[in-house]
Amino acid sequence: MRERVVVALGGNAILQRGQRGTAAEQMGNVQKTAREVAKMIQAGYQVILTHGNGPQVGTILIQNELGARQVPAMPMDVCGAESQGFIGYLFCQALANCFQRKKISIPKPVCIVTQVRVDRTDPAFQNPTKPVGPFFSEEEARRRMKERKETWIEDAGRGWRRVVPSPDPKEIIEKEAVQALVEQGFVVVASGGGGIPVVLAEDGGLEGVEAVIDKDLAAERLAQDVNADLLLILTDVPQVLVHYRQPEEKGIGTIRADELEAYHLEGHFKSGSMGPKVEATLRFVKNGGKRAVIASLDQALEALEGSRGTQVLP
8 A cells, every 4th residue: 555645845845045936936946846746656655745835925915015005905814825725726737747747647636725723722822923924114013013903023123023823733624625635546735834724713613813833733733634654844954953053963864753852852953943843743753653754855755765864753
């Protein structure tokens, strides 16, 4: 039986440093990523894709601000859905074209605009920390704090920026649909940007909230919810490093979860970069996953097969 893998793509799969973010630039990057995904499928893996959306949502928020005098601005959950749709479109088209060229006979890829349930009592809602959107002057930030009850912080002399909660993902709402499609042979793009954060309403329904879910933690939640065998987190570095930028810096190859957790507790991995990736791998193997991997995009298949990247074992 083929192994099922959730592949969590980093920002470099869609937008490279120094690029403006044009549609052509992003499609070019996605096409390169599609070729790496095709290698995994040719090697016999069942693939579910998820991805980041930070720069894309940032652009949508700026567009909202600039157009607010002409059309109503949309809340963050709607902006997240917009980004899932357009990034999913890029991936589905690039993957389908790549499969056609390589004569990979599987159904056309699909994108599911995905909601992710969070707990409305999550402590993150009392302590917003995730920066989003453009920078503003202190005057404008204080006006919005007063009028809209938003939280803003001064960011290293670059201006003031809004911060929103980053709650823990509890459930992929569309998990049954993702699983059914994968079992029918589809490559599914799901939970983009960590998913659209929703909470249970008083009547038992769902409602969107102003928040950002970490994409790697959401990828782990997706992997659990669809019974994946493997979790592959792709980024722009070849493996996890400890003692980063110190004389004793070293890369981690294969490691047991308890050993990696010890490094994590010692503070080796920053919350804004490698920390969530390490936390996601630890959760996955502790919850029954066979193996979790952190590696660079250009070594994806080798990492999946165990010869590259950081291999986290139970």
